[in-house]
Amino acid sequence: EAEVAQSPRYKITEKSQAVAFWCDPISGHATLYWYRQILGQGPELLVQFQDESVVDDSQLPKDRFSAERLKGVDSTLKIQPAELGDSAMYLCASSSTRGVNTEAFFGQGTRLTVV
Amino acid sequence: DQQVKQNSPSLSVQEGRISILNCDYTNSMFDYFLWYKKYPAEGPTFLISISSIKDKNEDGRFTVFLNKSAKHLSLHIVPSQPGDSAVYFCAAMSYGNKLVFGAGTILRVKS
Numbered sequence: 001e002a003e004v005a006q007s008p009r010y011k012i013t014e015k016s017q018a019v020a021f022w023c024d025p026i027s028g029h030a031t032l033y034w035y036r037q038i039l040g041q042g043p044e045l046l047v048q049f050q051d052e053s054v055v056d057d058s059q060l061p062k063d064r065f066s067a068e069r070l071k072g073v074d075s076t077l078k079i080q081p082a083e084l085g086d087s088a089m090y091l092c093a094s095s096s097t098r099g100v101n102t103e104a105f106f107g108q109g110t111r112l113t114v115v
Numbered sequence: 116d117q118q119v120k121q122n123s124p125s126l127s128v129q130e131g132r133i134s135i136l137n138c139d140y141t142n143s144m145f146d147y148f149l150w151y152k153k154y155p156a157e158g159p160t161f162l163i164s165i166s167s168i169k170d171k172n173e174d175g176r177f178t179v180f181l182n183k184s185a186k187h188l189s190l191h192i193v194p195s196q197p198g199d200s201a202v203y204f205c206a207a208m209s210y211g212n213k214l215v216f217g218a219g220t221i222l223r224v225k226s
Contacts, residue, residue, distance in 0.1 A: 004158075031212050042119075042204055042216035043159070055211060091158050095212055103149055104214055106158035 002026040004107035006092050012113045018080035021110045025074070025094030033104060034067055034077050035091040043091055049075065082114045118142045119207050121217035130226045134192040138205030138217055141186065145207035145215075150179060150190045153202045153219070162203075163190070195224045 005024040013019045025032050030051050035043035046065065048056040051072040060067065064083070069075040079086055089111050093104040120139045128134045136150075146167040151159035165172040165179045165188070172179050178191045192199055205217040 006158075033214065035216075040218075042121075042218045044216075045214070048213065050211075056213060093158075093214075102147075102212075103161045103164055104212075105161060106151075109156075109158045111156065 004092055004094055004105055006090075006107035006110055008110055009108060010111045010113075012115060013082050015084055015114050016081040018078065019082050019112065020076055020078045021090050021092075021112075023075045023077070023092030023107060025092070026096070026105060029094035029096045029105075030072070031095045031104070032069055032075050033091075033093040033095075034075070035093065037089040037091055037109075039088075046077070079112075082112075084114050087112055087114045117218075118145075119205055119215050119217040121205055121220050123220050124218075125221040125223070127223045127225060128195045130197055130224055131194045134190075134195045134199065134222055134224065136190040136192075136203050136205070136220050136222065138188045138190075139186055140188075140207050142207070142209065142215075143186075144209040146210070147208040148179070148181060148188050149206045149208065149214075150177075151204045151206060151216075152199075153204060159204055192222075195222075197224050197226045200224050 007022050032049040034046045037043045046060045047067045049069045067077045089109045091109045093106045095104040149164040150162040153159045163174050163177045165181050181188045202219045204219045208214050
């Protein structure tokens with residue numbers, strides 16, 4: 001069964017360091033999402049791609065966060081410099097359709113701890 | 116401003132009984148609604164969805180009801196099983212596949 005792949009599963013980094021997360025969506029999925037989930041809260045959208053284009057990054061803290069999906073396939077989310085408040089689960093999801101609603105499938109997530 | 120609200124942080128149900136999880140939304144542009152289940156340290160898993168043109172969708176033990184006039188949906192699980200214990204997220208989608216989540220409800224099914 002096709003899955004969304006994310007790496008690493010866990011990451012511990014010191015504040016002010018740079019950290020990067022990688023996501024490989026389900027093959028053929030045009031829409032890719034990065035979400036951040038803080039314990040006790042729902043996933044919060046950071047950025048949404050349609051193919052290689054960003055369609056929503058309104059909640060992405062652009063002074064320290066960046067995201068790219070250069071060939072419209074896999075994607076990287078980077079934080080530089082990391083802050084203590086960035087400790088959270090970072091989730092990647094993908095969905096197949098263009099302009100038609102359908103479910104999004106999630107990867108296992110990356111648990112980030114900033115110390 | 117929270118567009119998708121799950122007002123019950125937790126719910127406890129006896130095994131074999133019905134679990135009812137509720138969700139309210141404020142944005143009239145939402146036209147597709149989804150429920151996800153999440154275990155600790157894992158990503159959310161898709162459970163069931165419903166389009167705004169329907170008022171009910173059923174898949175095995177899971178049924179989702181949508182009341183558009185009240186901007187309310189609910190997930191019914193019957194019979195509830197201990198393995199159903201998890202966090203359940205309600206999510207809503209609008210044009211362009213923009214997907215917004217609620218804060219989640221922790222379901223505990225007691226055996």
